[in-house]
Amino acid sequence: MQPSEGSSDFEAPCNCGALGDHEPNRDCSxxxxxxxxxxxxxxxxxxxxxxxxxxxxxxxxxxxxxxxxxxxxxxxxxxxxxWRPLAPAPALTAPAAPTPEAAVLACLHDALGLEVDENAIGALTNLTGETLTTTLTALVKVGKIEHVRPGYYRKNT
Missing domain, CATH: 3.30.1070 (Cell Cycle; Chain A)
Structure with missing residues (x-):
């Protein structure tokens, strides 16, 4: 069967499958x-x-x-x-966990000037025991937070 005169307009001249005015080429991009x-x-x-x-x-x-x-x-x-398989979907990774100091400061920043219980800080930051105590003590020593009374802390600025 012979193609009709107009059908060549819809036949791709190249293996790439694109219609257009370019010569057949094995490595067509x-x-x-x-x-x-x-x-x-x-x-x-x-x-x-x-x-x-x-x-x-x-x-x-x-x-x-x-x-x-x-x-x-x-x-x-x-x-x-x-030419190539589709790239795999990008792996979604969780953001890096904040440092204990950053977590405590963020927790106290929301309650600026208010006294916050040590247990509440632990619950909000997911810090426990020695890590929480060490972090709170270090932040008090450098003046970032204030130890108001036993078990209570606040951030003034």
């Missing part, structure tokens, strides 16, 4: 960008996004909910991923 609109329930749209990510590098452009139909509309851009 041309990446066609496509625009996709997905409409439906939010979970269905997110599922479609996941399916597309199997073969495309997908980047969301717009997302909104149609007030009339209450359907979600996702407008996505995508680039065909030919």
């Amino acid at each position: 041309h990446q066609p960008v496509i625009h996709i609109e997905v409409t439906g329930g939010r979970s269905a749209c997110l599922e479609a996004l996941g399916v597309l990510r199997a073969h495309y590098h997908v980047f969301p452009e717009h997302e909104w909910q149609d007030p009339n139909s209450e359907q979600w509309v996702f407008q996505l851009g995508a680039v065909r991923n030919y």
